Amino acid sequence: MDHNEKYSEELNVAVRVVHMACALCQKVQKSLLSTTFDDDVKSKDDDSLVTVADWSVQATVSWILSDAFGSENVSIVAEEDVQTLSKSDSAGLLGKVISTVNECLAEASKYGLKNPEEALGPLEVLEAISRCNSSGGPLGRHWVLDPVDGTLGFVRGGQYAVALALIDNGEVVMGVLGCPNYHVKRDRLSNQKQNHIASDISMHSSDVLEVGCVMYTRKGTGEAWVQPLVYGDRKFEWPNFAKQIHVSSIDDAALATFCEPVERANSNHSYTAGLACSVGLRNKPLRVYSMVKYAAIAQGDAEIFMKFARAGYKEKIWDHAAGVLLVQEAGGVVTDAGGRSLDFSRGIYLEGLDRGIVVCSGVKLHEKLIGAVYASWDSSNL
Numbered sequence: 001m002d003h004n005e006k007y008s009e010e011l012n013v014a015v016r017v018v019h020m021a022c023a024l025c026q027k028v029q030k031s032l033l034s035t036t037f038d039d040d041v042k043s044k045d046d047d048s049l050v051t052v053a054d055w056s057v058q059a060t061v062s063w064i065l066s067d068a069f070g071s072e073n074v075s076i077v078a079e080e081d082v083q084t085l086s087k088s089d090s091a092g093l094l095g096k097v098i099s100t101v102n103e104c105l106a107e108a109s110k111y112g113l114k115n116p117e118e119a120l121g122p123l124e125v126l127e128a129i130s131r132c133n134s135s136g137g138p139l140g141r142h143w144v145l146d147p148v149d150g151t152l153g154f155v156r157g158g159q160y161a162v163a164l165a166l167i168d169n170g171e172v173v174m175g176v177l178g179c180p181n182y183h184v185k186r187d188r189l190s191n192q193k194q195n196h197i198a199s200d201i202s203m204h205s206s207d208v209l210e211v212g213c214v215m216y217t218r219k220g221t222g223e224a225w226v227q228p229l230v231y232g233d234r235k236f237e238w239p240n241f242a243k244q245i246h247v248s249s250i251d252d253a254a255l256a257t258f259c260e261p262v263e264r265a266n267s268n269h270s271y272t273a274g275l276a277c278s279v280g281l282r283n284k285p286l287r288v289y290s291m292v293k294y295a296a297i298a299q300g301d302a303e304i305f306m307k308f309a310r311a312g313y314k315e316k317i318w319d320h321a322a323g324v325l326l327v328q329e330a331g332g333v334v335t336d337a338g339g340r341s342l343d344f345s346r347g348i349y350l351e352g353l354d355r356g357i358v359v360c361s362g363v364k365l366h367e368k369l370i371g372a373v374y375a376s377w378d379s380s381n382l
């Protein structure tokens with residue numbers, strides 16, 4: 001097969017189903033925000049949150065991938081399981097998931113995908129969710145899904161992402177990132193000269209033309225793309241106004257902006273502030289939920305993303321796979337804090353990750369930051 005064609009069929013289905021998932025999430029987020037914090041949000045054993053949207057997206061993506069490629073050919077590594085959902089007191093929640101999934105799948109033809117002949121019942125929905133129990137590894141193909149990344153951002157009305165990637169023999173070969181509250185810039189849609197650097201990537205930016213986008217890429221193409229979400233009666237038609245995206249060309253630390261998680265529990269803000277200071281970053285950090293941070297670097301809205309989780313925390317592949325490839329193909333650099341590439345071949349965790357994750361628009365900023373980590377680590381108490 002021509003290199004240019006490799007994984008294009010997988011990409012075609014993945015982009016469409018991520019658009020469907022974004023529409024699903026927008027609906028659920030709207031209804032969550034318009035009611036009081038209720039039963040639609042649950043705490044998991046590790047105290048993290050899960051919502052109707054997480055399970056519904058996972059079921060939808062699982063069903064569409066299995067239908068398109070045959071369930072016997074599809075291995076999916078994904079964040080959610082059916083434990084909470086199968087409990088006897090979760091009947092109401094399961095009912096909501098089932099209707100959300102069926103509403104979403106009923107729209108599949110709008111996105112050029114096949115919908116089920118009949119609405120799915122409880123067993124089929126639970127089966128679609130629990131089928132995503134692969135643990136990845138170095139051999140063969142594995143889809144990697146985070147149905148709602150940044151669940152905290154999601155329930156707070158902020159940024160979140162739907163992330164779908166494909167790993168082939170241990171390498172991420174395709175990445176699709178749906179960002180329902182992240183803007184596509186006006187200049188990118190109208191092809192004008194790109195001269196605006198966003199200092200605010202909230203959903204209320206003045207730069208918004210239509211809120212929400214899907215970014216995608218395939219490994220080795222050197223290209224990454226963004227499409228706006230599909231609204232109203234419009235049908236998704238490839239390439240759906242796709243525009244190529246590139247990382248920022250700023251390599252002067254004094255002009256660069258870095259992003260990091262909103263939650264202190266997920267990354268050490270004082271350590272990154274120290275690094276920022278020592279490499280000469282002057283702008284305030286942009287604190288953003290979810291993998292939208294990778295999206296921001298990929299389309300040039302910021303230059304750096306740093307994440308330093310507490311010692312002992314193991315990063316999961318679904319929190320990074322799609323974002324890492326997007327940044328790389330858009331021209332950026334992603335490594336751990338020791339300067340080595342992330343290893344997606346060892347199961348559900350990024351095993352062997354050295355200290356933290358450093359994402360940059362270019363090598364010059366990246367070298368400075370890695371140097372600063374080496375210079376400061378011993379005294380950092382991390």
Ligand SMILES: Nc1ncnc2c1ncn2[C@@H]1O[C@H](COP(=O)(O)O)[C@@H](OP(=O)(O)O)[C@H]1O
Binds near residue numbers: 150261289316
């Ligand atoms: N103690 C911890 N340290 C670092 N990351 C954590 C963490 N606990 C959870 N996370 C991960 O951080 C993700 C959110 O990223 P961010 O903080 O950048 O918004 C979560 O994704 P989910 O929201 O999908 O569970 C989760 O996977």
Ligand SMILES: [Mg+2]
Binds near residue numbers: 318319
């Ligand atoms: Mg996540």
